Amino acid sequence: MVTGRKIKNEGTLIDFLLRIECITVFAIYLFTILEQDTVVSVCIALNFLIITGMTAMSFFGRGETKIFFIWFFTIGLSLLSIFVTGYSIGFNYLKKWLMFASTVNMFFWVSNSDITEQMIKDLKKTAVLIALLFVLAYMMGKTGPSDSFQGMLTFNFNNPNLTAISILPICFYMVILASDYRTKLRSVLYLGLGIVLGWFVWKTTARACMLSMVAFFVLILFCQKYSRALTFVVVIFPFVFSILYMQLVDTEFMQWFEFLESEGKSLTSRERIWEYVFAIIEKNPIFGNYYIATGGSGLSNLHNIHLDTMASYGIIVFAFTVWIMVAVLNKIGEGVKRWGIVEISAFYAVILSGTFEAALFSGSQGVYFLVGGFLMMVKHHKKQRMELQMAETDLKNEVAE
Numbered sequence: 001m002v003t004g005r006k007i008k009n010e011g012t013l014i015d016f017l018l019r020i021e022c023i024t025v026f027a028i029y030l031f032t033i034l035e036q037d038t039v040v041s042v043c044i045a046l047n048f049l050i051i052t053g054m055t056a057m058s059f060f061g062r063g064e065t066k067i068f069f070i071w072f073f074t075i076g077l078s079l080l081s082i083f084v085t086g087y088s089i090g091f092n093y094l095k096k097w098l099m100f101a102s103t104v105n106m107f108f109w110v111s112n113s114d115i116t117e118q119m120i121k122d123l124k125k126t127a128v129l130i131a132l133l134f135v136l137a138y139m140m141g142k143t144g145p146s147d148s149f150q151g152m153l154t155f156n157f158n159n160p161n162l163t164a165i166s167i168l169p170i171c172f173y174m175v176i177l178a179s180d181y182r183t184k185l186r187s188v189l190y191l192g193l194g195i196v197l198g199w200f201v202w203k204t205t206a207r208a209c210m211l212s213m214v215a216f217f218v219l220i221l222f223c224q225k226y227s228r229a230l231t232f233v234v235v236i237f238p239f240v241f242s243i244l245y246m247q248l249v250d251t252e253f254m255q256w257f258e259f260l261e262s263e264g265k266s267l268t269s270r271e272r273i274w275e276y277v278f279a280i281i282e283k284n285p286i287f288g289n290y291y292i293a294t295g296g297s298g299l300s301n302l303h304n305i306h307l308d309t310m311a312s313y314g315i316i317v318f319a320f321t322v323w324i325m326v327a328v329l330n331k332i333g334e335g336v337k338r339w340g341i342v343e344i345s346a347f348y349a350v351i352l353s354g355t356f357e358a359a360l361f362s363g364s365q366g367v368y369f370l371v372g373g374f375l376m377m378v379k380h381h382k383k384q385r386m387e388l389q390m391a392e393t394d395l396k397n398e399v400a401e
Contacts, residue, residue, distance in 0.1 A: 025366035093298035103368035127173035164206030165359035208356035219345035305354030
């Protein structure tokens with residue numbers, strides 16, 4: 001463990017920065033719905049600066065050397081890959097990398113920071129406000145153009161899949177809040193919001209997110225405590241699945257899943273895209289090829305979180321990213337039992353949705369912060385339980401004396 005000088009008034013500053021982060025995340029959702037792309041871009045850049053600053057401060061006095069250097073090489077190599085393969089460098093071209101770097105930074109920051117009660121309150125308020133924003137937008141008819149994407153719900157996001165991945169974590173937050181509150185009225189209200197948001201996801205017809213919702217409830221029912229083995233399986237699953245899919249897509253095995261097909265939603269829809277992705281990885285294994293992977297725009301989504309990372313930044317960055325995710329989950333999840341499984345399950349479910357979508361890393365906008373919030377709540381629960389156990393021990397000692 002690295003020990004160093006802590007920043008003066010760091011706690012107050014971090015609380016302030018996290019509150020600004022909450023505001024900018026809400027602004028991303030708001031101005032996306034209002035079709036103000038320039039403001040959204042500014043907020044994405046501001047989010048990157050904020051979370052990077054918070055990450056840097058979290059290393060002073062608490063950062064683990066191993067995690068720090070893995071983080072440093074992940075961010076550094078991913079940025080280097082852009083300059084090695086890029087032909088034009090501008091904000092729009094870098095936007096996808098900014099989202100990737102912000103996601104990695106969020107994981108690192110949560111792993112190495114003290115989570116306060118105020119942070120959790122701000123996080124929950126942000127989730128509730130975004131949930132209400134979607135409901136209000138729907139009531140006001142801000143559901144996206146009806147003549148595109150076969151009338152699927154978009155709320156003016158780029159496509160229905162990105163809409164679903166943006167709503168998904170908010171839906172999970174409502175379930176968490178419904179289970180947290182002791183007053184029945186608030187629990188019912190949050191559960192109602194969660195059901196409405198789940199219906200919105202259904203209206204997008206994003207199969208990955210719908211299956212993710214099913215996985216979330218299955219995990220809650222069957223997971224009794226944190227498992228390192230399950231974490232590794234969940235984190236690596238999107239990559240393993242992509243390989244199996246490419247081997248089985250043209251076989252009779254796919255007939256078992258015909259119930260998942262619908263108009264414009266073929267089971268073979270990822271075959272052509274992933275053939276292209278694997279070709280990029282084969283030709284550019286070390287640095288990937290950000291330019292080709294994004295079609296020169298910096299805005300593509302290769303429909304799998306791991307394939308997207310490998311094709312854009314290379315196998316080394318992919319390996320580091322997986323290591324960070326597993327290491328951070330193991331550090332935070334260790335010792336978690338039923339009291340933290342809901343939040344861990346929500347995190348798992350978002351990763352599993354990345355089997356067919358890459359939005360957590362390459363098109364996340366503000367999703368990475370909300371997903372990191374699940375781990376923030378787990379850390380806060382652990383802190384509360386430790387304080388309670390210490391208080392009980394002190395009381396027992398006093399009685400014994």
